[in-house]
Each structure stands twice: as C-alpha cells, then as structure tokens.
Amino acid sequence: MDRRGYLAQSLNVHSTRSPGRWRRPLRRWFAMLVSIDVPRGAGAAAVAMLLLSSVCYGVVKGQHTDDIAQNFHDVCDAAANAAGFRIAEVALAGEHELNRDDILKIAGITERSSLLFLDAAQARTRLLTNPWIADATVLKLYPGRLRIEIKEREPFALWQRDARTALISADGTVLEPEVPARFAKLPLVVGTGAERTAPKFLELLARFPAISGQVGAAVLVAERRWNLHLNNGVEVMLPEDHAEAALQTLIDLDRDKSLLSKDIVLVDLRLEDRVTVRLSDGAAAARAEALKAAEKKRKKPGKGGEA
Numbered sequence: 001m002d003r004r005g006y007l008a009q010s011l012n013v014h015s016t017r018s019p020g021r022w023r024r025p026l027r028r029w030f031a032m033l034v035s036i037d038v039p040r041g042a043g044a045a046a047v048a049m050l051l052l053s054s055v056c057y058g059v060v061k062g063q064h065t066d067d068i069a070q071n072f073h074d075v076c077d078a079a080a081n082a083a084g085f086r087i088a089e090v091a092l093a094g095e096h097e098l099n100r101d102d103i104l105k106i107a108g109i110t111e112r113s114s115l116l117f118l119d120a121a122q123a124r125t126r127l128l129t130n131p132w133i134a135d136a137t138v139l140k141l142y143p144g145r146l147r148i149e150i151k152e153r154e155p156f157a158l159w160q161r162d163a164r165t166a167l168i169s170a171d172g173t174v175l176e177p178e179v180p181a182r183f184a185k186l187p188l189v190v191g192t193g194a195e196r197t198a199p200k201f202l203e204l205l206a207r208f209p210a211i212s213g214q215v216g217a218a219v220l221v222a223e224r225r226w227n228l229h230l231n232n233g234v235e236v237m238l239p240e241d242h243a244e245a246a247l248q249t250l251i252d253l254d255r256d257k258s259l260l261s262k263d264i265v266l267v268d269l270r271l272e273d274r275v276t277v278r279l280s281d282g283a284a285a286a287r288a289e290a291l292k293a294a295e296k297k298r299k300k301p302g303k304g305g306e307a
Contacts, residue, residue, distance in 0.1 A: 076114070084143055124138045157202065161194075189202075
C-alpha cells in the first residue's frame with residue numbers, strides 16, 4: 001500500500017471515531033442536569049429576583065435613589081420619634097451673622113429629625129460648607145437634646161475683582177458675593193490675589209494712621225506691589241520691596257511740605273533714591289503758564305537797552 005492509501009485510511013478511522021468521543025460526555029452532562037433536584041419555590045424566587053433587579057435598575061436609571069433613601073430615613077425618624085428619641089431641644093452657641101433657622105437648615109435638621117438617626121459627623125460636615133462657619137461641633141445628648149457650637153469667620157475687608165465687590169474674611173474666604181450695607185466701611189482691596197495678601201499689607205498700613213485714614217482703596221498690581229488711592233484723588237505708588245520705608249517717606253514729605261495737600265494726582269515712591277510727583281492737569285497748565293511768563297520776562301530788555 002502506498003503512502004496515499006495509508007493516509008486516507010487513517011483519516012477514515014479518525015472520522016468514524018471522533019463522534020463517539022464528544023457524544024458520550026454530552027450524554028453524561030445531560031443526565032446529570034436532568035437528575036438535579038431543584039428545591040421547591042426556586043422558580044418563584046428566581047422570578048422575584050428578576051423583578052427586584054428590574055426595579056433596582058429602574059431606580060438607578062431614573063436617578064431616584066436619593067428620594068428612596070430620604071423616604072427610608074423619614075420612616076426611621078418617625079419610628080425613633082415614636083419611641084421617645086425626638087429632638088426636644090436644640091442649644092446653639094457662637095452664632096452672630098447666621099440665625100437659628102439658617103444653621104438648622106444647613107445642618108439638615110428638620111422637625112421630623114430624630115436624635116437616634118441623626119448623623120452628627122454628617123451634620124458637622126454640612127455646616128462647614130457654609131463660608132461663614134470656620135468650625136463646628138455637633139453633640140447628641142440622649143434622649144432628646146442636641147447642642148451645636150459654631151465658630152464664625154469675621155468680616156475683614158471688601159474685595160473687588162472684575163468690577164464686582166465681595167465681602168471676605170481674613171483668610172480670603174468670600175463670605176458674601178454682595179456687600180451688605182453694614183459692612184460698607186470696611187477697607188477695600190482690589191485685584192487678583194488681593195484677598196490672600198491683603199491681611200499682611202493692611203496690618204503694615206495700620207502702623208501709619210496718618211496715611212491709612214486717608215486710603216479709599218488699596219490696589220494690588222500684578223500680584224506683587226500695592227498702589228494706594230487716597231480719598232482726595234491722589235494715587236500713591238509703593239515699591240514691591242521696602243513698602244514700610246516708602247510709607248515713612250510719604251509721611252515725612254506730607255509733614256514737612258504738605259505734599260498730599262498740593263494740587264497733585266500721583267506720588268511715585270517705587271525708586272529708593274527719588275520721589276516723583278505728577279501735577280493735576282490744572283496745576284500743570286498753571287505751572288506751564290508761570291514758566292512761560294517767567295521766561296518771557298527774563299528775555300524782555302531793560303530800560304537801558306537798545307531802542
């Protein structure tokens with residue numbers, strides 16, 4: 001027999017034997033599947049699981065999880081209140097700008113809340129989201145008392161940026177996006193970054209009451225140095241470094257020469273070796289006329305001169 005006949009015979013043998021190799025395991029697996037003893041009620045349980053899965057999917061897809069959680073929490077609060085854990089008394093401490101209703105609303109405490117299911121840590125976290133509140137403590141005193149202590153930030157200055165003015169605290173926190181009338185007299189700082197660097201600069205400026213009392217606004221330039229806009233319209237340009245020495249120079253010049261009372265619009269103190277002053281338009285025009293008249297008088301010939 002040649003090689004081609006042997007190869008054909010081998011293929012025929014394999015082809016006749018191969019079906020038996022996978023049919024026998026298949027029959028055994030099928031027999032095992034049929035012989036499984038399914039517990040009673042398994043079908044109903046499977047249907048219930050399918051329905052529950054569908055409901056859960058619908059809740060998540062429809063974004064109703066928060067509503068369901070809130071409803072469940074309300075049921076728990078109602079049960080706890082009926083059992084004697086109603087919040088009968090709320091003691092507050094440290095509030096000045098915020099009133100009682102504001103604090104309770106921020107903390108998430110309502111008339112339906114129970115002391116048993118109140119999460120004190122979560123209530124504190126919610127209180128700290130308010131810019132007025134720097135720190136807070138929430139204490140549960142069973143069976144029905146709640147104590148809330150807060151530490152409020154103090155209004156420090158008015159901060160103007162992009163033509164909008166806000167009320168800020170000393171740490172730069174924006175307390176109110178608009179300025180209540182009772183805080184209108186606080187110092188005004190202007191510019192990007194001024195809310196962060198103002199405390200240190202205003203502390204320096206307070207050492208010179210003769211100047212600080214005349215300042216209408218302090219403007220931070222390029223987040224590096226300050227310009228002072230005085231109430232009389234004069235602008236004072238301070239250096240980036242040694243601002244304290246520049247302020248002292250300004251006080252000395254005003255004391256000795258009444259500099260800030262003159263008809264000027266700008267005092268440039270950025271250079272250590274000189275002070276540059278810019279006159280107002282009217283003063284500059286009057287000075288130009290005076291110089292022109294003086295020059296004309298100087299060139300005019302005397303009586304003994306040529307005819």
